[in-house]
Structure formats: structure tokens, C-alpha cells
Amino acid sequence: IRVPADKSITHRAVLFGGIAHGESRLRNPLRGEDCLRSVDVLQHMGVRIEDRGKEFVIHGRGLHGLREPGNVLDCGNSGTTARLTCGLLSGQDFFSVLTGDDSLRNRPMARVTEPLRSMGARFMGRDGGRKLPLAIRGGGLKALDYVLPVASAQVKTAVLLAGLNAEGETTVTEPEKSRDHTERMLRAMGAAIREDGLSVTVQGGTGLNGLDLTVPGDFSSAAFFLVAATLVPGSELTIENVGVNPSRTGLLELLREMGASVRLENERQVSGEPVADLFVSHSPLSGIAISGAQVVRAIDEFPILCVAASMATGETQISGAAELRVKESDRIATMVSGLRAMGVEAEERPDGMQILGRQNLSAGSFQSHGDHRVAMSMSVAGLCARGTSIIEGTECVATSFPGFWDLLRSVQRNSA
Ligand code: S3P
Numbered sequence: 001i002r003v004p005a006d007k008s009i010t011h012r013a014v015l016f017g018g019i020a021h022g023e024s025r026l027r028n029p030l031r032g033e034d035c036l037r038s039v040d041v042l043q044h045m046g047v048r049i050e051d052r053g054k055e056f057v058i059h060g061r062g063l064h065g066l067r068e069p070g071n072v073l074d075c076g077n078s079g080t081t082a083r084l085t086c087g088l089l090s091g092q093d094f095f096s097v098l099t100g101d102d103s104l105r106n107r108p109m110a111r112v113t114e115p116l117r118s119m120g121a122r123f124m125g126r127d128g129g130r131k132l133p134l135a136i137r138g139g140g141l142k143a144l145d146y147v148l149p150v151a152s153a154q155v156k157t158a159v160l161l162a163g164l165n166a167e168g169e170t171t172v173t174e175p176e177k178s179r180d181h182t183e184r185m186l187r188a189m190g191a192a193i194r195e196d197g198l199s200v201t202v203q204g205g206t207g208l209n210g211l212d213l214t215v216p217g218d219f220s221s222a223a224f225f226l227v228a229a230t231l232v233p234g235s236e237l238t239i240e241n242v243g244v245n246p247s248r249t250g251l252l253e254l255l256r257e258m259g260a261s262v263r264l265e266n267e268r269q270v271s272g273e274p275v276a277d278l279f280v281s282h283s284p285l286s287g288i289a290i291s292g293a294q295v296v297r298a299i300d301e302f303p304i305l306c307v308a309a310s311m312a313t314g315e316t317q318i319s320g321a322a323e324l325r326v327k328e329s330d331r332i333a334t335m336v337s338g339l340r341a342m343g344v345e346a347e348e349r350p351d352g353m354q355i356l357g358r359q360n361l362s363a364g365s366f367q368s369h370g371d372h373r374v375a376m377s378m379s380v381a382g383l384c385a386r387g388t389s390i391i392e393g394t395e396c397v398a399t400s401f402p403g404f405w406d407l408l409r410s411v412q413r414n415s416a
Helices: 007-018 033-043 079-090 110-119 153-164 181-188 219-231 250-258 292-310 322-326 331-341 372-384 395-399 404-415
Strands: 020-027 048-051 055-061 095-099 122-125 131-137 145-147 169-173 193-196 199-203 212-214 236-243 261-270 273-281 315-318 345-349 352-356 365-367 390-392
Touching (some): 007 079, 007 153, 079 095, 079 131, 110 153, 153 169, 153 181, 153 199, 219 236, 219 273, 250 261, 292 315, 292 331, 322 331, 331 372, 372 404
Antiparallel strands (some): 193 199
16 A cells, blocks of 8 residues: 655645745645645745646745735644744744644644744734734844754754744754754755754755655554554555655554564665655564653654554553643543543553553544544554444544545455
8 A cells, every 4th residue: 555645744845845946846745634734824925836736836935035924824733834834934024823723723832932032033822922823023033042842843843944044053952853854855955954963053044945855655644554454463564655764763663662563675765765665464562661762753653552552462651752742632631531432441641651452442432532643543443343433523634644544445355
């Protein structure tokens, strides 16, 4: 099978392409609702983006070429659109307002507005500028040396984007290395960027060249099928053309530690990102302890990892993962309640959870809580349960994985 294109890379290519000088070509973009929010936001600022079927062509307007939007910019469910756009708008000498859906309006924004304010951008918003809707007046930025309290690729990227428009050198230092698509892409676009361990520095004022990029399949989407094939007896599955950037593939190591069998084949580089075909077959799993440093490289995969843990022998302990509470839903609470409804003994912890695997899950009815990854994870849990499970609120799956249900049906049919 193949899974849809990478969400993080598509967002970045669209947003960075919008402030590049000249044309960018983006082959195999993700047309999930989240990425279409980034497209829409840029179009409202005067960027022409052509959808030519297999590719997007983005007519960049340069670092200072965006136009004041005539209306509120709606980021929908997408935290990446909202936070990266805050960075982009901080460098623009005009007024704009960002909002989003019910989930996004409750997610923390101070993590971006605080460093961007100290660069000189002005934000007004709910809760003192901690929540959307946010009004932004950008321009006149000075460089910043910023140490992130929590590893976050979105915050890192927002500050670096603002740094492109600031006077001097802006440095961002993380406690652990988060996904590095921004660093790779900005370098490919000719930005003056350097990395030194956990720090990244950009020189303000140097423009970006257009980009020519092919987006690989999203490892975070492949994750649901990696776990499904691991859990369902008799399965063998090859997932072709998946991005395997090491800052994203923590789940592979965790699953292998639990006993899974996943092989990388045909490893290659595509547009500056490592790509491979993943071959996975059914294996019994054992519980493990997961903490701190392992968390950031698997941050979006915890919902599906919880399902793997619920089918493993023994206990799985997750700690150092408080960030899960501020994702599209509180993923510690939503996954614990979903798994409990299947008869699994699971307990919340402030920064993680404890799951006692039980192999025989009970079918039932579950809520997605509007969270795409929870909906897809609970559907994989449903595959493992005896009887029919119902997952309510599945529209959200379209934010990251158009075609998920058809693909899931197709692998079941092949095995019949
Ligand atoms: C993302 C970064 C991560 C991740 C999110 C996508 C990105 O969030 O959870 O789904 O594309 O930069 P944080 O930056 O909050 O860690």
C-alpha cells in the first residue's frame, strides 16, 4: 500500500514557498484539510497557488511581498498552520487576525506569542494572547536567542521564520531535537542557516529561493498500518515510499523493543529527506517503559502506540509525555477512556499513562473527541476486538489521512 503525503513537509513547503522569490513546485502534496488551511491562509495574503493535479505550483512573493489579508484567517483544526503562520506574520508590516475551530481555539499559543513578542511582534488575543483568535501586527523585528522550555518543531519553526525577517542572527535551542524538516527545507532554499547540536541559527534578511520538492508518504499515517499489521495474526504488509526522517521514526524503535518485526527496504533520499519501503508482519508484543528523550521522536504516534500496548503481554508505562494533553485532544485522557471502554486496565498519569495489555479487547462504541489520530487508532483497536466496534466523529480523519477507510478496507480484503 501507499499512504498519503507527509503533512509536516507539505505545510512547510506551502508556507515557505509563499515567501520565496519565484516559483516553487510541490509534487505529491498532501490534500488533507490541515494543509489546505495553510494554502488558504497564503492565498488570503495574495500568494497564487495553482493546483495542477499531481503538483502545487506556488508563486512566491518574497520575504516582504505578502499582502494584508482582507478577512480573518481560519486555520481550522491545524496547530501547524496557526503556529507557523504566527511566525510568518510577525515579520510582515500589516494587521491580521488568526482563528481556528473549537479544538484549535483551546490549544496553547503563548508558546509562540511569547518569543515572537520579544522579537517585537504585537499580539492581542484571548487570555492575554495565549489563545486564538489572535490579532497580529508584525514588522520591525530584532533577532532573538531563544531556549525552548519544551521541544517543539512548531515553535522552533515559528521563531526561525520570524528570524528570516529580523535584523541579525536568531538562534533557537531545544531540550531535545524535534523534527528537522524546517532546517532541511530552509537550507535547500538557500537560507543562511546552521545547526550546532540542539541549536539552529538563521541570519535575517537573506531571501529564499523557490523550491522543487517531492513529498514522501507520511510516517505518522503509515504508523496505523504498521501497528495494525503487527497486531492482526497472519498479516504481512509493505508500505511503499514512506518518509523515514530519524526525527520522526521513534515509533519504529519502540515497536521493535516491544517485539515487532519491521524491515526498511529500498532506502533512498528524495528531495533531501530519507525515504524507504516498510515491510511489517505480525508479531506478539511485550510491554515496555517509555520516557523523556524517546517521546519527542514519536510524539504523534502515542495514540496508536497505546493500542499496541493494550494488545501486548505485560505493562507499558509512558512518562515525560505531558505534551500529549495539548494535542488535537487531550490524548492521555481520550486514549485511556477509549481503551478502558474495550476492557483494558489503563490509568492516567499527569505526564503519561500506564496500560496493562490484555490481548482480547472487547468491541464497543468510542468517541474520537474530534481527534483524527484517536479516531484512526480506535479503528485499529476495533480490528483486534471480537465483534463490531463503532467509532463516532470520524470526519476529522480527513485532516491528515484522506482515503483512510478505503485503504483499511482494502488491506482486509486482500487478507480474506
Ligand atoms: C508538528 C510538530 C509537532 C507535532 C505536530 C506537527 C510540525 O507539534 O505534534 O503534529 O509539523 O511541526 P509540536 O511542535 O507542538 O511538538
